[in-house]
Amino acid sequence: MTDYYRSRDVVITHDRIRVRISGGWQVWILSDLDDLGMVHEGLPPATGVWAVGTSAVLVTVLAFQWGGWAVPVALVVFSVALVVAYWERRRARGRSRSQLWATYRGTEVVVFELPRSQFEAACRGLVKALQRRDEFG
DSSP, rough: OEEEESSEEEESSSSSSEETTTTEEEEEGGGEEEEEEEEEEEOOOOHHHHHHHHHHHHHHHHHHHHTTHHHHHHHHHHHHHHHHHHHHHHHHHHHOEEEEEEEEEEEEEEEEEEEEHHHHHHHHHHHHHHHHHHHHH
């Protein structure tokens, strides 16, 4: 049996999808799944980034009014704010999730849910499994 995708939580073979659930595995037979679709959850809100950015802008404005040594300090604060915002955005991207939905015997079901980075690889494996199923019936 060929594995087209394998992770700790999802295994996609030529005829089934196995999904780890509490207490064991949920097994979906590919021929029983119709109308496959994907749902991508948007990026979760990056908490605190707006506060850091607002503070940095405020410090920068005040520094230019005061002049002197406050300007370099304001630039450092603003730079740190940009780094924090970038880091928070990357971290949020890692938390976003995607779901594969399908119709199973007339009912819409979530087949599996994975982080977006793993989800794309799982979908490529699923496409290969479906192509194999169509070729060999």
